[in-house]
Amino acid sequence: MILVIDVGNTNIVLGIYEGKKLLDSWRIGTEIHKTSDEYGMIVNQLFNFSNYKISDINQVVISSVVPTAMYTLEHMAKKYFKCEPLVVGPGTKTGINIKYDNPKEVGADRIVNAVAAYELYGGPLIIVDFGTATTYCAVSKNGEYLGGAISPGIQISMDALFQRTAKLPKVELVKPETVICKNTVNSIQSGVIYGYVGQVDYIVSKMKKEMGDDKVKVIATGGLAKLIAAESQTIQIVNGLLTLEGLRIIYEKNKQGLGD
Numbered sequence: 679m680i681l682v683i684d685v686g687n688t689n690i691v692l693g694i695y696e697g698k699k700l701l702d703s704w705r706i707g708t709e710i711h712k713t714s715d716e717y718g719m720i721v722n723q724l725f726n727f728s729n730y731k732i733s734d735i736n737q738v739v740i741s742s743v744v745p746t747a748m749y750t751l752e753h754m755a756k757k758y759f760k761c762e763p764l765v766v767g768p769g770t771k772t773g774i775n776i777k778y779d780n781p782k783e784v785g786a787d788r789i790v791n792a793v794a795a796y797e798l799y800g801g802p803l804i805i806v807d808f809g810t811a812t813t814y815c816a817v818s819k820n821g822e823y824l825g826g827a828i829s830p831g832i833q834i835s836m837d838a839l840f841q842r843t844a845k846l847p848k849v850e851l852v853k854p855e856t857v858i859c860k861n862t863v864n865s866i867q868s869g870v871i872y873g874y875v876g877q878v879d880y881i882v883s884k885m886k887k888e889m890g891d892d893k894v895k896v897i898a899t900g901g902l903a904k905l906i907a908a909e910s911q912t913i914q915i916v917n918g919l920l921t922l923e924g925l926r927i928i929y930e931k932n933k934q935g936l937g938d
């Protein structure tokens with residue numbers, strides 16, 4: 679069994695795979711001040727609760743866009759799982775040819791998503807990941823990572839509105855019935871959610887045009903994917919487990935070189 683860990687700016691998602699099968703997954707908050715021992719104890723409790731043993735795991739695979747948390751989790755893997763974790767980065771085999779100006783600059787989560795989506799659905803495709811930030815990534819028919827776009831995430835857009843105004847409250851991210859709203863709470867929900875749907879459909883349509891292909895598949899993932907996909911005209915597939923799947927596939931591609 680392997681333990682895969684995806685460290686985002688808001689959440690750390692952990693999953694256990696046996697072969698291709700995801701046995702369990704958990705989501706915990708990303709806290710850069712937590713120590714490797716604290717993370718070790720959280721993982722230990724999650725394992726205990728679900729009746730898994732730390733010793734069942736023969737490899738830990740990590741992708742992170744938060745460097746401090748990555749070092750902490752690497753250390754956690756060494757200390758508690760007695761293994762040298764596979765950390766997605768330069769040198770990791772992915773099967774994806776990165777066409778970014780500087781390939782090292784691309785967030786590991788974006789690469790991992792691209793690996794998963796390309797393997798599961800085939801290219802050409804666009805991945806939209808609704809995390810802390812929203813990322814758009816284009817992958818060609820031949821598996822080239824063409825690049826994409828990054829915008830402020832839905833929750834942080836909403837948080838900024840609350841923080842920088844005197845009278846606007848913090849509201850729940852739910853879709854109001856109508857776009858024209860008659861109270862402040864619904865008006866904010868309307869602007870943020872329908873505005874976001876517009877952003878997604880506009881960017882995806884422009885990306886498709888630049889890719890010069892009508893058969894581009896559009897896959898959404900991340901904490902808030904379902905909310906937007908329900909309203910979007912361009913998103914075709916929602917796969918909330920894309921990053922975990924990508925980590926499993928990357929493990930398969932790299933396991934020969936690992937010491938177990």
Ligand SMILES: Nc1ncnc2c1ncn2[C@@H]1O[C@H](COP(=O)(O)OP(=O)(O)O)[C@@H](O)[C@H]1O
Binds near residue numbers: 689810811901
């Ligand atoms: N299961 C969920 N249901 C609804 N919202 C979620 C869920 N998981 C995460 N979120 C929200 O999605 C946003 C972050 O998504 P996530 O994909 O975990 O981000 P990151 O990868 O950047 O840590 C946050 O605003 C969080 O509150």
Ligand SMILES: CC(C)(COP(=O)(O)O)[C@@H](O)C(=O)NCCC(=O)O
Binds near residue numbers: 783784812828
């Ligand atoms: C864009 C991101 C902040 C998204 O992270 P997330 O929302 O998943 O926490 C992350 O992928 C990142 O730090 N990327 C580096 C810059 C780039 O991809 O070009």
Ligand SMILES: [K+]
Binds near residue numbers: 807
């Ligand atoms: K993410």
